[in-house]
Amino acid sequence: MKRREFIAGLGGAAAWPLVARAQQPERMRRVFFLHALAANDPETQGRILAFQQALEALAWIENRNIQIEHRFAAGNFDLMRAHSAELVALAPDVAVASSSSVIRAIRQATANIPIVFNLVNDPVGQGFVAGLAHPGGNITGFTFMDPPIVGKWQEMLKEIAPSIRRTTLMFNPYTVPYYPKWLHELAVPATAKPSEMPVHDEVEIEAATKAFAREPGGGLIVAGDPFTNAHRRLIMKVAEQHRLPAIYNFRQFVIEGGLISYGPDSFDVVRRSASYVDRILKGTSPADLPVQAPTKYELVINLHAAKALGLDVPQMLLVRADEVIE
8 A cells, every 4th residue: 555545544544533423412411400389380380491491592402412300399398308319319410409498408418419599598597508609519509589678578568558557477487497587677667567477387377367367457478488389379368368468579479369579580580590500511610600699570469459458559559560460
């Protein structure tokens, strides 16, 4: 064989593995997403869609280069722990956790798998991260509620129902362990006297609401967490039965008949968390990704619910609303 032909042959042989590598499919990455609510909950479905669309915009296409394993706890703490154990067995590239109770369960199951949380309150106070700017460890994400918003709930509730002289915060102590900070914020405005309404199950929701409603001039503030969200239909039902003006921080409450809600856009928070999943899959450590706060808030008012309570919604409040349901 002539030398020129031999060299040409070597060049072609060297190109073969390069061509073969170029034709190989992308490596499939796996993401585990544990939701606090039920699979068929409209709030859950909206979050899944927002997350999927955000990943697609970042070139992560499901079943092509990424596989998302969704699990649903339906507000059940035992299910959160069971699914967290399943997470460790699956060994995904990244885990996504919605809510404080979910991240607590996942954190107990693993200290190695990178975790991105969303819709979590007070991550530093709960010990999930060392600091907002420098989380450290394997956890980072996107917060949901800042304590000053709780004071705004009370102000807005008083604005839509001026007869309110006292308010109470309904919460589950397990899902809202940071409730003392929220109660402190409620005590700051002088518009109404605050109290607390800890509840653990449906029986307590009904009994505590009935007891609070015995005295006139009351207003109900419902903490946004997996427990109250999962039991929102009962909470709205007993509030209506006892003619209690109530404010929530998830718009889904108001869409389903509640009076008023004010809080971050939950779908937007979940959508933004996809950007951290993208960065971690590309090699960034969670410890180097600062915890971020919400950027979009929305006020939603249900005029039908207001009419049923005999309330005239102030025009200025309607003007500020992002959505008005008639």
